[in-house]
Amino acid sequence: MRHLHLGKLLLVVFSLLLACTVSARKPIKTLLITGQNNHNWQVSHVVLKQILENSGRFDVDFAVSPGQGKDMSGFVLDFTPYQLVVLDYNGDSWPEETNRRFLEFVQNGGGVVIYHAADNAFSKWPEFNKICALGGWEGRNENAGPYVYWQDGKLIKDSSAGVGGSHGRQHEYVLNGRNKVHPIVKGLPVKWRHAQDELYDRMRGPGNIQDILYTAYSEKETNGSGREEPLVFTVDYGNARIFHTMLGHAGPTPEDNIAMQCTGFQVLLLRGAEWAATGKVTQKVPKDFPTETSCSLRKNYKEN
Template identity: 55%
Template sequence: MKKQYLLLIVAAGLLTFFSACKNETVYKTLIITGQNNHNWKASSPVLKQILDETGLFSAVIMNTPDKGGNMKTFDPDFSKYKLVVVDYNGDSWSEKTNTAFVEFVKNGGGVVFYHAANNSFPAWKEYNEMTGLGGWGDRNQKDGPYVYYKNNKLVTDTSAGTGGSHGKRREYLVSTRIIDHPITRGLPVRWLHGTDELYSQLRGPAKNMQILATAFADSAAGGGTMRDEPMLMTITFGKGRIFHTAMGHADEGGGPAMQCVGFITTLQRGAEWAVTGDVTQKVPWDFPSAAGVVLRPDFKEMTLEEAFANISSYDITKSTKNLSCIQNKIHSLAGDEQGLLKLEKMMVKVLVAKETTVDAKKLLLRELSWMGSDYSVPAIKDLVSNAELKDEAEFALTRLKK
């Protein structure tokens, strides 16, 4: 008995030790919400999940008092955090909290402003310098210029008018304007975003701001300015780095704007950049392109194991997402012969399985035709006698020169 206790204590000690080590590389993150003209109860847990999913962040959600409540009770200790995510649009914080937040950023704290956070605090000068651009809250020419792209040229427009608008919600194409920024590096330069509000006519101080990506607000798609409106921005304030995403209007459970892999990935990358000035995350295989919107209803990246589990029941009426996941794996193993052989074995296992559909086998045969080795050949030869798979099997064998 004693021995077992000792083991337990040692195990518990080790566990604490390892989790302490792990915590050193995890950025403590504070998500501020509690008031918003948007569904903050839906968005804030999704933001937490998206950030925590990377393994880089450990986020806590802190709610302010309700509207009209005593804001003095909202007094976060920002110094405990590396990153603050603002999902808030409501009553002014206390002077003390405002000052603490400004100090936090000035001293190098990272910030993410999310969607309607740029509606907040129109009268708070430093806050608007941190967001760069904002909308609504009676913002107009006094708050700074409109900033947008027109005919591929950056425009700073000081004309009079209210700040902030959006047409009907829609899917829209996001165009990257700075393709070599750590946040956008390696991402497709054009990608379709899940149905969202397309924030337009934002205006503000726009100091120390870079526009990473824009979206064209097409009037034909349900109202729009016919300008390329800023969607993703970076701002520096003192020593602090700020990532501002105007995207991600939340429905219950997040909805397509938050489930969009483009939104998720840019948020994750923007958050890392805000903390460290660099991005170490890989571009996920399911990042969307101009070809179409890609959603993650559970906010998780599909794993190779899931793709293999799903593909065996593929038929031609279904999504080819599982195949894309496997193709991406083949691609990422380029030059790694052992890794490729391991993957090939997984593919052949599904290929020969009785329960695997003919359509799935056809997909696998096409891939094996070029990435396969001698290992695949006997299994493929067995399929030549199958009338439904003869063409694909011969296609593969011809290419494999067998």
């Protein structure tokens, strides 16, 4: 009898300990919006979910829109269950009600991650362009706002006429840190080598960058701008926490997807997403982060 009671007691204590451990880090409820993109969203949205969920920190639901040109009226989204919205969408306008609810979510301090070509979307929606700070293509030019680049230790806003958004050929390049204290980048190398990817240049918009985290030099030799381009930053938009990364052009398959397999891309996504959702970053600096001279890949989208 005594043994049985002791056994039961231990079981109860063990269960309580387990419950405490689990509740100490409840996954961040995340909504990933996709379904239309001039990119391979069929690969990117699955891979983004894997990166986020493999960390054990996020629980990702998809909102997949109807295809391009189809009836969008039923694509009305409920943001209320979520702490974080990840945008992997570049396509037809959402219904007015979804736009209204999205702005409500963001303006009430919601967390947002703008990923790669999501900043191409909705060039004619001024409020969306403020949420991105910078965007490209889709008819953008000087009317979308200044071309913002880094020079002499600060961001320059150049309002002269020109295209909004372009990139040269894909290549490996070094990211240059411009902030050492922001939680997203604290402890990460100031310079690190990104695996082969596009390097967005000549991006335009309201330019309301809050903290510029990383820039990269867009060489003329790769058909770039000859400027130091802002690629990873946070956005100044009321109470919202918005993390914008222009990295991570999707490949043809999850296995053949080098830009998203880059450890630097994945770590910044995870840290940016946690910060956007909570205002903090509790992740350690990983040992497999790229250095200035060598790339590092997580081909299975998880920490080794």
